[in-house]
Amino acid sequence: MKGPRLRLSARVGRRLVLVVFCLLWAAPSGAGHELPFYPSYYPQEIRLEALPPAAAAPLLRSAKLHAYVGGDPFAGGRVPADIKPLESLGGYLVVSFNSASPVAASRESRCEAARRIARSLGAAPGLYVPHPYPVTPYHMDYLEHFDLAQSARQAYAAAPSGSSATLRVQAKGPLAERLVKAQAKSARDWDATVEDIDAEGLLATHGLSLDGWLGPPWLKDGWFHAYLLEAPGPARHAVEALYRRLVTGAFDSPIARIELERQLVSRLTAGCERVVLGYS
Template structure:
């Protein structure tokens, strides 16, 4: 009997040990450092003090104003802010021909250049775009062309759409019978409005390219049938991948943007720079901050790189963002507002992520290794 009891005791102990050794780990690890991410809806004026105090580590979006120079622990992150677009009114007596339109646009661009937050760049592909080097010579030629002296056009009625234009003392948002219109188009929203998710993939693949942004900004101004046909042809070939070499593709992109920027009826006059702020204080702040050149901190790259300074791993990350949730929290047709997209960057796990400083994409979680390894 004692022998039977001993055997049962050994078997029981073995069973217990086996269970103890059979632990289970999570099959999927999050692809970011913090183990908890809190997103708070905060108006810009309400976010300054929490950012200084370390109650939030970053504020997503522009508009954060400081009454004085921020302390050394509050650092700016710069990305493309808005495109500043000048459009002439075809019904205005001041712009009856192309030469007159160029004179009006030149006058408006010179007035914009006096604005402190405006960066003159009369070409839709900016240095923040990953494909800018393919267009650098065309951008320089456009800048030289716009800077050529033209007869000044006075007493213009300018319709101002957006904060930068409305800060000009002589321009009004209520101007009805306008000669030219100055519009501010948010670059991050331009990207977001064209991006969608299909089966875990962010698309379309060209959503971050300068030529695609140029088409979205300027294509509606092309009125000549031959020019419109060439624009449509180049656009269709680029989207269909109807080219054989890299050189052919780049030349197609350059040709498309050249067609879009010919004339003065509608022109990207320049851009603004968006500044978002982060707290880098030790130990309440963050480090290892990746961000996107077009969308700034509002990007999957920021969520997947940022790390709390007081934790080698894990930690509680608190982010502020302007605006309350306004879209459904589901990956199919939802998460289309800034709050929802930021949350989607955290809970989603797409195969490809926007490359932060390039026009294309990068692999997420997997590596593209050479064959044979």
């Protein structure tokens, strides 16, 4: 009697397993992702094209273009409500001095001349932001330099107002030409040059790209931009020593790295050989 009962139980068990399997198989299942289509999930569907700003505007309005990198496609006009612009660092405005001019004779005279020039510049709302420190709010390491940047701004704000009329100032670049009110009449006799420095051009020969990787890691850091912008002058050896420690990782903690970066920028800006006046 045990044999038939066992065979019957096994047969019933197999039927129950088959029924459960069929029920599970018939249950609804998800398709893998929701209905909206996200181009970032399908890189092969992303297309990159070069477009002038005027051509990008109608495509953005009609949602045929997802993003545009470049100049303002709406030319300063009203931006549609469903489009959000993001600003990035365009460049710097710097002043450097003619080594043959008496103005360049000492650190004190250079720094004073830089402050006078900064206060004499015209206004360019939306195009230029006065900021006498090379690390700007657009840099990821700005908070690490915030107190130094604020001190520089306060020093320039507290400087006595005066005219740069006695200074012979040249202007190089469209922004500089717009901001410098009275330019030197002679290309030979000049004390200082106010110049536009394009951020992309500044980094053009220092970046590396390999299989989607962009480097070096400090390429977009403010301290590195300061190193490329500023003329170290007598502090060159100390500056180069700090720079080598930063790029070779010769520090034992993030705090030590930050301190090295701050020291580097402080040494670069101390002599006023070349002074950052602001950014665009």
